[in-house]
Amino acid sequence: MNNSITSNIIRFIVLLLVQVIICNNINFLGYINPYVYVIFILLFPVNNNRLLFLILAFNLGLLIDMFLDSGGVHAGASICLAYARPLFLKYAFGTMYDHQNLKFGHTDIGALIMYVSGCVIFHHLIVYYLEIFNISQIILLLKKALFSSIFTVILCLLLILLFKTRK
């Protein structure tokens, strides 16, 4: 239990710094930046306190907003993802989630890919909707969301698999 708390605190800080220092300066093809900080929300322990989870997700998003001067865009998207996460968990992992014994360390790769891409696309759609805030630019919105989702999904999967605890 103690181990889980420390690892989550470290993950929070490291992902925040990686996002702000490295990932926001990639600007692939001029405008595509991956938002890897969603890994924190994706990998937060499942059977933990949901209120704490919501507050932590909100704070992470707010800190990212502070660094990016983006108002409340990332805070809004993070809190939506944190609230909607059980849906994605149920959809991707099915019975394992129902029995409350889900550990991200040993799940099969197909389910993990489904889970990560579902969550990331949901998160990015909200980010770009709030950022552009104009329904008449829906094509631009979808284009941006799609391309950076692909980038984020690939990076997130690589990072999750790289730092997976082996047992």
Add this chain to the structure above:
Amino acid sequence: MQQIFNFVIRNKTLLLFLLLFGIALSLTIQSHSYHKSQFINSANSLTGGVYGTVNSIGQYFDLKEQNLILVEENVILREQLLNSSGRNQSIAIDSSFNDQRFEIISAEVYKNSYNSPNNYLTINRGKRDSIQQDFGVITSKGIIGIIDNTSNKFSTILSILSKKSRINAKLKSSNQNGSLTWNTTSPYFAQLEDVSKFSKVKIGDTIVTGGQSAIFPKGIGIGKIESFTTDSTGDTYTIEVRLFNNMTTLQHVYIIINNNSEELKTLENLNDE
């Protein structure tokens, strides 16, 4: 009463979600309206400290380029100095009117962004360097933006690459006024709107600041005309301007302090009443 408490306890996750999402939404809406001081911004010691540390490492990578920019600027200044000497010497200057109208402070860019609809820069000067909201920011080549939020040591700049910014600008050749906006597509181009159809517009002409506000002095470079189209109403031109500055690689900037700005503002307020 009991039932209300039960309701709150049963739906506490949903209620917390709605509360936090409401906060985030109001912050977002606030950030989309012009000139409301943002509550969450990168002009504070936490973000400034992190960006400062990163910048102290990153600045070494483009020293060569920055040196070239400095030399270019020095060449221009030297030429102006040599050509102006001997022109003003015979005029006796009354020392009581010799106060400087504009002062300039240099600053370093800690954070730069150019891919969202509203872009902000963070610089390492703040209130203790007497920086205030609505000061203009330029480089040796042209304008960058306007100071938005300030803290003690840091400030954020609302870049001209922003849907919110409208800057008074004019054609250098014919003095026709327009306002500079950005359509969020490319960081190398901005748009000059509301230029009267009676003006002569030529591709390659220079666009400079108009000097109708207290923020920028007259005649600071903005860019060159790349192309122009007639507006949908048919009365005005919309001009595509290729910016002199490369907004993606900014390192050293200058902040313009207009010592007359307070006087101008009170005068304008008097006129409004």
